Amino acid sequence: MLRGPVPLGREQAIPVGAGHAAAQQEDAGLLAGLQDAEFGVDGREVGDKPVREYLEGRRVRESRVNRAIAARSAAGRAMISTQWASAEFAALSQLCAAGLPVPYPVQILQTELLLEFIGEPDGTAAPRLAEIRPAGAELASLWDQLVAALCGLARLGYAHGDLSAYNLLVHGSRLVMIDMPQIVDLIANPRGVEFLTRDSANVARWFTARGLTAVTPAPADLAGLLLAEARLS
Numbered sequence: 001m002l003r004g005p006v007p008l009g010r011e012q013a014i015p016v017g018a019g020h021a022a023a024q025q026e027d028a029g030l031l032a033g034l035q036d037a038e039f040g041v042d043g044r045e046v047g048d049k050p051v052r053e054y055l056e057g058r059r060v061r062e063s064r065v066n067r068a069i070a071a072r073s074a075a076g077r078a079m080i081s082t083q084w085a086s087a088e089f090a091a092l093s094q095l096c097a098a099g100l101p102v103p104y105p106v107q108i109l110q111t112e113l114l115l116e117f118i119g120e121p122d123g124t125a126a127p128r129l130a131e132i133r134p135a136g137a138e139l140a141s142l143w144d145q146l147v148a149a150l151c152g153l154a155r156l157g158y159a160h161g162d163l164s165a166y167n168l169l170v171h172g173s174r175l176v177m178i179d180m181p182q183i184v185d186l187i188a189n190p191r192g193v194e195f196l197t198r199d200s201a202n203v204a205r206w207f208t209a210r211g212l213t214a215v216t217p218a219p220a221d222l223a224g225l226l227l228a229e230a231r232l233s
């Protein structure tokens with residue numbers, strides 16, 4: 001993990017990747033923290049699917065690189081990690097520019113991303129949605145924010161790909177989407193619709209279990225709305 005003062009446009013910067021506890025221990029004055037996007041491509045699972053599936057539709061030009069990736073050699077794994085980090089950085093840049101609630105991507109260095117820190121000035125990270133118990137108007141507001149964010153994503157042609165109450169932070173009353181190395185291109189990925197549907201079902205289930213009712217769209221209608229926004233239905 002690299003450290004050092006970083007000029008930031010918004011709020012403070014971040015400690016990610018080492019997890020929540022490390023985030024809280026970080027010296028907030030340093031404005032530091034990098035997310036290590038290097039993970040076991042063959043082994044690690046995102047949600048209940050192997051990571052490999054997310055690679056579909058994400059091709060690179062050089063055949064040497066493609067061969068190394070296909071062979072899953074050490075060089076290939078390093079290239080995939082770099083590719084994932086740069087895909088996440090590019091996606092976050094695009095999403096920020098579109099005004100969507102994601103951490104501002106500050107810098108990328110090979111496999112490591114430096115992101116905006118979502119949390120308090122004392123270095124306490126914002127809680128994950130799964131860790132809080134919102135109800136009533138607060139719950140409805142978080143749902144509205146999530147629907148707006150996902151509609152924005154779908155209009156740009158993306159699904160999150162690993163969406164759940166663990167990859168949504170709540171900072172004050174504001175919802176922020178995180179953890180997007182596997183962001184799914186709905187057109188290029190042949191299973192894009194499947195990922196969008198799974199994402200929708202995950203969050204719909206969570207909000208329904210929290211007692212959300214009488215909202216538009218209803219949780220059960222989220223996937224259909226997003227498919228329409230993406231012009232896939």
Ligand SMILES: Nc1ncnc2c1ncn2[C@@H]1O[C@H](COP(=O)(O)OP(=O)(O)OP(=O)(O)O)[C@@H](O)[C@H]1O
Nearest residue numbers: 014016017019020023103115116117118125178179
């Ligand atoms: N931009 C951020 N600002 C503050 N905290 C963050 C940020 N991004 C991530 N975190 C914290 O770090 C944790 C892990 O981040 P993330 O979900 O991106 O990685 P992960 O690969 O899912 O790791 P883990 O398996 O530990 O959840 C998050 O649950 C959150 O608590």
Ligand SMILES: [Mg+2]
Nearest residue numbers: 166167178179
């Ligand atoms: Mg996560």
